[in-house]
Amino acid sequence: MDAGLRQQLLAKSAWSEQELAQKIEEKQEKFAGLLAEDAAIELLAREQGLEVKKEKSTPQFTPLASVEAGTTANVRARVLHVFALKRFEKNGRKGKVCNVSIADDSGPATLVLWGRDCAAADSLERNDAIEITEGLVKNKNPLEIHSTLLTQVKRVAAESKTAAVAEIKDLQEGTEADFFARLLELSEEKEFDREKNGVKTKGKMASALAADDSGQVRLVLWDENAELARRARPGDAVKIESGAVKKGRDGSLEVHLGWRSRAVLNPRAHGLREREELWKAKxxxxxxxxxxxxxxxxxxxxxxxxxxxxxxxxxxxxxxxxxxxxxxxxxxxxxxxxxxxxxxxxxxxxxxxxxxxxxxxxxxxxxxxxxxxxxxxxxxxxxxxxxxxxxxxxxxxxxxxxxxxxxxxxxxxx
CATH class of the missing domain: 2.40.50.140 (Nucleic acid-binding proteins)
Incomplete structure (x- = not known):
């Protein structure tokens, strides 16, 4: 942030440096710590009626290993793993968060997406190249970059790195697998009660039957992944990432999608046969x-x-x-x-x-x-x-x- 804006804000508001520091801290607390100091100053300046001019410039990107805690950073990275969305309630307010494991040549990090920014993860697949601008570096060890009001995450073209994907016939019990399939059947989403450490919560579950040219398998969708049953239609293509392969009650294999897993609806470049062909084959x-x-x-x-x-x-x-x-x-x-x-x-x-x-x-x-x-x-x-x-x-x-x-x-x- 331009130091001149800070001086303009002090002059306009007649605050002392100590009062400004207090205002910045209050603004950061309001946004649950997900606001860098320069962003807080910008918001305060706008509230005081100051015109904030932001020059458009080409962002300078920093290696993950070189970013500093407490600052905003622009980074380029690869997507290693997208975890399932989590919903929560804190102090009477509902929210959601999605963690994405990323890395560049200098090391790994976790991208933490909050609220509306979670939608950015919907279109991401393993090994996608992304650019993150104005991300807040919250922790250094382990490295976490959090989304704020100013953060942007976008997928960019880069040298392709193809992640290994399996065919359904090759799934093995006790492993995690990535694979493409089309949905043949979808159950309705169901709620159930569960208790952990004396705390009762509501869980969600749904199931689906998925198939590729090699075979078919039952998907068991837990909690936020169960929303696929509402969003998808039979015939839709999905990419399962980190599905946990387990043996079902009838002895056949099932793929469970819990907090480590996700289903990408209508993924890119899936290579599956057209849905009409699938219906006629099934x-x-x-x-x-x-x-x-x-x-x-x-x-x-x-x-x-x-x-x-x-x-x-x-x-x-x-x-x-x-x-x-x-x-x-x-x-x-x-x-x-x-x-x-x-x-x-x-x-x-x-x-x-x-x-x-x-x-x-x-x-x-x-x-x-x-x-x-x-x-x-x-x-x-x-x-x-x-x-x-x-x-x-x-x-x-x-x-x-x-x-x-x-x-x-x-x-x-x-």
Missing amino acids: YAEKKIAEAAEGDVVLLYATLAEVSGCRIVRKCRSCGVSVNVHEQKCSCGSEELRDLLVLEAKLSDPSGSARAVFFGREAMHVLGVNKVTIDPQTIAELKAEQLSGKPIKLIAQAKQGNVSGEKEFVAKHVL
Whole structure:
């Protein structure tokens, strides 16, 4: 920071050096220590009505080993490891943080991203080259560079360093692996209670089925990684980084994504086959009349009509249906969830059949993100728009409980 701005601030405010030092300290405390002295002076100057002119210049980059604690620094580095996002609550305020292990030729460091800056990690992959400008050097040993209001992190073109990626068929129990895959199935995100050292917290979990040309594997997504179940759709490409390969209850391998792991949605240069090819390789494409009871098939059909839409309430603990006016299940659990159910009629050249869509698959068909009015009203408003619309889905054929006729339960709308 230009020393002249400090003198202008002292003259404008009539503060003493001691008072200015106190103001700087208060400003830094307000930002949880994530504000360098020069940035604090700049904010104070703006508050006093001073015009802060910042000349645009080419930043000078410093090797990681040469940066000094308590200063801001510009550095270039490689991404070694992106850890899962963490959410926290402190002094009644909620926040989030994401740690990124980085290194250059002079040594390693940890980039600590706070709040909105965590979004910068979403597009980063292992071995990416990045530039960090105006990062606050918080600690020297071990070296930590924290994001502040002025920090920018961007991926830059550099000599490619390809990280080793595995194929699903080569995954081995007890290892951590990086691999590309497409999502075949996604479960809904679930919450659960856990206790550690006498402290009770809420955890989240979801699962997914992922595949590449060599095979498929179940992904078990924990806590913030479980949000993938809400953000992704079947067919999306993912890159798993540092997935922990474990043996599941049925003896098959699973890949667990905890705090050390992450899933990069729609990564660059994944080289996977197109999703359409994947569907056809995984599921038999059949006409409505050809699907036998129990078959999970790929259907290309038309929405002949939308017949009904409603909310059902389910118990998260035991899975039974609960009256929508009740707040407690007969099993005693108060952990309930509301599920949207859409009923429709599908047709193709071979015939027609009833189909049922649940949860977000129902919302996907209706083209809504949330339900804020009566579901049947939504269906009636959308009926004309949806009638005759082509639809592609993975569905299981079954015999209707009431009609006894063939119907389909949609697993995924593609």
